[in-house]
Amino acid sequence: MKLVFVSSLLLAFGGVFAALADELKMERRVLSDGAAAKAWSQSEATMESSTDVVKTGGPSLHWRVTVDHHAGEPKYPIGWPRVSLALKGGARDWSAWDYFHFWIRMSTSRKELPRVPAVLNILQGTAGKTAPFMLILSDLKKDRWLEVRIPVAKLAVAKDVHMLQFNIAEDQYHHQDTLDFYIDDFALLRHATPALVDFTAVNAVMFSDARSVPASFMLSGIPAGEPRRVTLELRQAGAVIAAGDYTTVRGTQRLALDVSKAALKPGDYDLAGSVEGGVVVLSRVRVVASPWQQARIKKIP
Amino acid sequence: MTSFRAFILAVLHSACVARGAPLLFDMGTDESAVWEGFTRITAASVYSEAAGAGWAAKDGLKASAKALIRDDVEPAEIFTNPITEDVITGEHESRFLIKAAPGDYELHIVCGSSDARREQFHDFTVSAGAETRRVQIEGPFQFVPLRLKAHVSEGPLEVRFTPKNKFLVNAIIAWRAEDAAAATKVIESVADWTWKMPPAEWAKWHEDPQPPAGGMPPLTSADKERGLVVYSRPYVECIYPGTKPRAEELNPELRAFATPGEYEPLNFAVHPLRDFSNARVSVSDLGPIPAKNIDIRHVRYMRAMPNYTEKYRWSWVPDVLEPFTALPLKTGQNERFWLTVHVPENTPAGIYTGSVTLTCDGAEAVTLPVKFRVLPIKLRENPEKIFGIYYVHPLDRAFQARDEVSRAYFRRKADLEHADMTAHGTRNVMLNIWCRAADAQGKFPINWDLVAAKIELWRKHAFTGPVVMGLSTGEIYFKYMNERYESHLNGVKDPPPEFDAEMTALVKTIEAERVKRGWPEFLYYPYDEPQTTAAAVRFMVRTLKACKAAGVRTYVTADPTHDHYDPMRPFVDVWSTQPFAPDRDTVLADSKKRGVEYWCYPNHVAGENNHTPVTGARMTYGFGFWRSGFRALNPWIYSYSVGDRFNYLDGRIMDFFNRQQDDGTPMPVALWEAYREGYDDYRYIHTLETLIAEARKSGKPSAKGLADTADQDLKSIWSAIRVQAKYKTDNLWSPQDFDVYRWLIARHIMMLQE
Secondary structure (H helix, E strand, C coil), X not given: CCEEECCCCCCXXXXXXXXXXXXXXXXEEEEECHHHHHHEEEXXXXXXXXXXXXXXXXXXXXXXXXXXXXXXXXXXXXXXXXXXXXXXXHHHCCCCCCEEEEEEEEEECCCCCCCCCCEEEEEECCCCCCCCEEEECCCCCECCCEEEEEEHHHCCCCCCEEEEEEECCHHHCCCCCEEEEEEEEEEEEEECCCEEEEEEECCCEEECCCCEEEEEEEEECCCCCCCEEEEEEEEECCEEEEEEXXXXXXXXXXXXXXXXXXXXXXXXXXXXXXXXXXXXXXXEEEEECCCCCCCCEECCC | CCXXXXXXXXXXXXHHHHHCCCEEEEECCCCXXXXXXXXXXXXXXXXXXXXXXXXXXXXXXXXXXXXXXXXXXXXXXXXXXXXXXXXXXXXXXXXEEECCCCEEEEEEEEECCCCCCCCCEEEEEEEXXXXXXXXXEECCCCCEEEEEEEEECCCCEEEEEEECCCEEECEEEEECHHXXXXXXXXXXXHHXXXXXXXXXXXXXXXXCCCCCCCCCCCCCHHHHHHCEEEECCCCCCCCCCCCCCCHHHECCCEEEEECCCCEEEEEEEEEECCCEEEEEEEECCECCECHHHEEEEEEEEEEEXXXXXXXXXXXXXXXXXXXXXXXXXXXXXXXEEEEEEECCCCCCCEEEEEEEEEEEECEEEEEEEEEEEECCCCCCCCCCCEECECCCCHHHHHHXXXXXXXXXXXXXXXXXXXXXXXXXXXCCECEEECCCCCCCCCCCCCCHHHHHHHXXXXXXXXXXCCEEEEEXXXXXXXXXHCCCCCHHHCCCCCCCHHHHHHHHHHHHHHHHHHHXXXXXXXXXXXXXXXXXXXXXXXXXXXXXXXXXXXXXXXXXXXXXXXXXXXXHHHHCCEEEECCCCCCHHHHHHHHHHHCCEEXXXXXXXXXXXXXXXXXXXXXXXXXXXXXXXXXXXXXXXXXXXXXXXXXXXXXXXXXXXXXXXXXXXXXXXXXXXXXHHHHHHHHHHHHHHHHHHHHXXXXXXXXXXXXXXXXXXXXXXXXXXXXXXXXXXXXXXXXXXXHHHHHHHHHHHHHHHC
């Protein structure tokens, strides 16, 4: 079994894609690329194909905005220039996928980007009944590619994703600022082999008399509804202090390893998780002496 | 009323009595609407045998009506109906008489007003037979249902209204046992419309699904037999009506630690497997902590919109911590109980045990063990930091009120709210001096008595820091422009130079009085949240410059990371911004270089858009605040209500944050309790930081060693913070991590103290 140390920060939602992704085989479905720029609807902005600024080889999508505080929708001259892609047929059902992924880069006439340079909205479910999923692209840096990976599990209605929309708010910008966004590798991803993705000990620190050590992860790389055995182990200096086997299915999971009989001592531990056919992943846990074990207990009269 | 109409009513009424139907009376004016099937009662409806119902005397009674309907341009605060759109009021005892056959009666009475003045408090009793209920209603839009029982042996059924100052009545329904089903049907229709929404309007709204409930864990036969499951989850983690317990949470021991004087929450939830009635919770002493120091509430679910203006979607959210005596438990619907332990100041350190007991009709009592550790620590306050909040001051209403009962109510309410804030670590509120522009002699009509009363209360409750003082800039603008700007300075134009001079004169006038009376420093706050347009920024520059010409410091609510606001920077002394932005290094560098302060008003954890980011609230107030470099927290707002304060859907904007009981006593929401816990986290951190500094100064090697170890742990906690501009829901610590980190800090405090 291969051992991979998981950093919960690196794999955090919306964060940078960690090395883990490269080590595990991924399947992908491209949703849009530079060749399909015309499929995007445009409002106070343009969407074109670009071969000048690309990340993965093929043409990228080039979304261009010239900020205009006086033109646009009459009621909102300082408005929200945007581009939208309507998804059709099988492209609307994301439920069998693990992530929505893309690269984005921004060039601009400005010196620095505002705190909210752009927003991605994912419209899902019935309009008016399901709130769009919104991602503020606040990690964008001028002239640098940013990789974005959104767990599909974050979407309320992953079976029916009908529109992707990027917008900016013109009040974040000055009149006549020019903004050039390049978007590449616009795709859905999923693990091709069993994996415990985003495996994390729910509590980074815990009391020594805790009854359990909960772990959260997404079980991926297996067909929906097919149960798999997952093993959790609490380890210290290579020794297994407590272990448990569980049967669970694809998707977001939370399991709690029973440590009520383990008599944990303060110190650093690793919570290890593995799924049949997958690699072992680890998450660090610090155990601290319990406040309720240290002083003399006074019985109530 | 014409005699013919009275005759018809009498005939109709007699017919009702004869048929044994409920007796239904809708109070109002001659013209206002009457609920179908109800009999109209006006201020002039005097009782007679023929009329069948009416007032014993009409002296002093007044009827008024104000129908409010939904209008998307200028939406009303509530949706009225024929019962609630009109009311009869009186300032003297009045008796309403109903011709009724001998027997036992139940009464349902609705009291409220759609058009009472906001500064009017109503305090009265309603009596029937041997029963009396006290009714207390602040202003308009609150409708109180009452239930009474009475026996009629001879003569009419009598309902007596005895005002302390003023009574209100909208409707009376009376029925005998055999008519209970019919009465219930009517009451439910009225209730649905009055406390939820008109049926046609409600049809437009739909319920959003609750967050994933999780699966039900395996239950013991004892749990199944008992018919309910008891579990506990960290209080910062929301429990929705349908949430399922996790296996590791079942049958818990409730545990916490705290210092003398501190408040600390404990909680547990019940997941009923069948219906129960009369659920009650009691708690034992916890060693020297008496049971009376443990406040017991349940978490009331409220219907909330997805954000503060988005209509037609709602979901149940756990929100208000409501006092209760007994509750029904419904199958599959969680009931969470929230206990707040207030540790007496002189409590000796130790681990104390006790228990919490849940009883309900038809079930074996459940007793949960409690273990509570009191730490030998005196938490220290950081005088450099400010925990404040925006506030609608009840003293404004006290000064407008027309009777002493109302004045006393608003004064008491202000006092209770200040005490509540102090108990939650908040010791600063935003105030304002509203006045019209200067008169021909250049005088500003400022009510100094009102300002003095607010400052007096401020001092009584040991509030701290400068006072953020709002100004009525718009009045001066109107004087010179003869028009008003819109919200966020939309449409603002350049006023003439006289505007600037008068702004300076206003601030000088206030400042002179402040100095004369020895009041705390005022931070002058001329306008809230200006937009980024060139016109708005230009106006703000002039206004701030005019304030500063009076030799004072200024306060602006705007995002300082926007370069649009660059022209304002030389004139802003305190930036108040929603996120913790700019970052810590920038904040500290600017504060050091120019003396500028950065305050945060974290509305994202105040319930304005979301009532549930409780974990984010604790993070914002404690570890996040520590990491930010900001000087103050100042969210909007202590309590915000439009229309009925327990119906979050009825107004133009959703209600949020603290509620109040009928008598004005504050009723907290979970977010407010999380503020206190975050504030306590900060106090633990600050206490350790000061002890580390003192130990290092002491020159004792052992103390220095302990200080180094403590500092190492503090740094590891610092590094564990996932720094965000807004701590809300994503990428936060686990709920349990907060307490473990706090304990790590507490342990070092105890070691350094020794």
